Amino acid sequence: MRLRDERQLDATLREGMPRAVLLSGDEPLLVQEAAGQVREAARASGIDERLPFHVENASFDFRQLLDSGASLSLFASRRLLELRLSTSGLGQQGSGAVLEWLAQGGDDVLLVLSPRLDARSQKAKWVLALEEAGVHLPLWPPGLDGMGRWLRERLRRAQVTVDEDGLSFLVSRLEGNLLAAAQVVDRLALQGAGKGWNVEALAEELDDDARYTPFELIDAALAGDGARTHRMLAVLREEGLEPLALVALLARELRSLLSLREAMDRGAGLASAMGQARVLRRRQPLLERALRRLSRAVLAGALRDLALVDQGAKGMNAVVPFEELDRLLLRLAGFRTTPLALRARRYLEP
Numbered sequence: 001m002r003l004r005d006e007r008q009l010d011a012t013l014r015e016g017m018p019r020a021v022l023l024s025g026d027e028p029l030l031v032q033e034a035a036g037q038v039r040e041a042a043r044a045s046g047i048d049e050r051l052p053f054h055v056e057n058a059s060f061d062f063r064q065l066l067d068s069g070a071s072l073s074l075f076a077s078r079r080l081l082e083l084r085l086s087t088s089g090l091g092q093q094g095s096g097a098v099l100e101w102l103a104q105g106g107d108d109v110l111l112v113l114s115p116r117l118d119a120r121s122q123k124a125k126w127v128l129a130l131e132e133a134g135v136h137l138p139l140w141p142p143g144l145d146g147m148g149r150w151l152r153e154r155l156r157r158a159q160v161t162v163d164e165d166g167l168s169f170l171v172s173r174l175e176g177n178l179l180a181a182a183q184v185v186d187r188l189a190l191q192g193a194g195k196g197w198n199v200e201a202l203a204e205e206l207d208d209d210a211r212y213t214p215f216e217l218i219d220a221a222l223a224g225d226g227a228r229t230h231r232m233l234a235v236l237r238e239e240g241l242e243p244l245a246l247v248a249l250l251a252r253e254l255r256s257l258l259s260l261r262e263a264m265d266r267g268a269g270l271a272s273a274m275g276q277a278r279v280l281r282r283r284q285p286l287l288e289r290a291l292r293r294l295s296r297a298v299l300a301g302a303l304r305d306l307a308l309v310d311q312g313a314k315g316m317n318a319v320v321p322f323e324e325l326d327r328l329l330l331r332l333a334g335f336r337t338t339p340l341a342l343r344a345r346r347y348l349e350p
Contacts, residue, residue: 003137006034013041017109018134020102022127024088024114025139026255028248029178031113034139035082038111042080047109052082054314055094056307062097068108078107085114086251086307088121095126102133110134115255141178143278147171151181158189162197169199173206176280179249180213212236214249217329219283222290226333233326243313243321250328251306258299261291293334302328305340 003009012018023034039050051068053060068081083098090098101110112130117138121127130136142150148171155162162170174181184206188197191205212232220229236246256277263273270291274284305328312319319340327337 001135002131003135006030006037006137006139009034009037009135009137012135013037017041017045017047020110020112020130020134022112022114022130022134022136023139024117024136025141026116026252027139027141027178028245028252029182030139030141034137035111035113039080042109045078047078047080049079050082051079052084054311054316055083055085055090056311057086058091060094062094065097065101066104078109081108081110083110083112085112088115088117090124090126095124098126099129102129141176144171144176144280147174147176147181150178151185154182154185155188158185160185160188160197161195162188162202166198166202169202175282177213177215180215183213214241214246217246218249218253219286221329221332222286224289224293224334226330226335229329229333230326233322233329237322243325244310246325247306247310247313247321250325251303251310254299254303254306257287257291257294258296258303260287261294261296261299264291265296290332294332298331301339301341302332308340 001012003012021038023031023038025031042050053064065081065083068079098110098112110130117127122138127136148167151170151174152167155167170181170184174184188205197205212235214236217229217232217236220232256279260270260273260277260279264270270288271284274287279287305324308317308319309321309324309328311317312324313321324340327340331337331339
């Protein structure tokens with residue numbers, strides 16, 4: 001079954017744990033929170049063990065998924081198997097493995113986290129099979145038009161009272177940045193549920209803030225400001241930023257830039273390509289300047305490096321995530337740094 005939104009997912013999970021759940025989308029916050037709903041429901045249904053599989057490239061051995069279904073757990077009778085995809089395609093082997101896993105039966109639950117699925121991908125056999133066996137929730141960012149409704153609902157759940165002018169102020173200030181919006185709501189909630197917020201109070205609270213966000217960090221790199229980029233990353237690291245959170249945001253940005261760069265190389269109009277990609281108007285000049293500087297090879301290499309950083313953050317190799325993120329961001333800012341893929345052997349050797 002295909003679901004419409006997170007509320008329908010919550011209602012479905014309350015009725016019972018589905019055999020399979022597919023969450024697809026490019027907005028890290030939405031995917032992360034929906035996955036949290038599934039994990040919480042799994043724990044409530046008696047599933048205490050979670051087994052993750054990271055599908056980074058075409059060389060992933062999908063037999064691991066099938067073998068997990070055939071092996072007994074020492075700790076729990078039921079497990080949550082998480083298949084985390086770096087691309088929206090599974091390939092023939094992956095599709096066959098998912099279909100075979102579903103046909104095997106058993107008590108385990110499969111959670112698949114995928115980037116956004118286009119119209120063609122949504123008709124793939126493995127997607128349709130997951131929808132038939134369980135549920136699929138495509139997660140779409142609200143966009144600027146729906147940001148007010150999304151933010152109002154989040155404020156309501158956090159028991160934060162903001163008047164209409166204050167809500168408009170927040171929507172204008174946040175400009176579609178969901179992660180920053182979530183952080184603002186959490187910050188306001190810490191001030192107490194009984195406090196009401198208007199424009200003046202919000203401006204005073206939020207403007208007295210020297211902290212950076214990961215989005216500002218990425219924009220500084222794209223703007224070519226290497227010194228500021230280096231400084232911002234150091235501050236965010238000290239404040240406790242998780243490298244995987246930055247990896248997810250960078251991956252989405254790099255995939256978008258690579259798509260726009262390829263459109264440019266084909267001779268397509270950049271303004272039209274940005275419109276189709278729903279790039280915020282305020283960011284279009286920034287991306288245009290960055291794309292004049294960054295070649296397809298640089299962007300593709302940055303994505304390859306980012307995959308290695310992701311593995312390092314998960315303990316799968318000896319890469320030091322923040323050191324390599326610093327080099328990668330400086331390369332995006334226009335500085336000459338050696339790609340990690342050319343230096344990776346020493347990190348990957350056992």
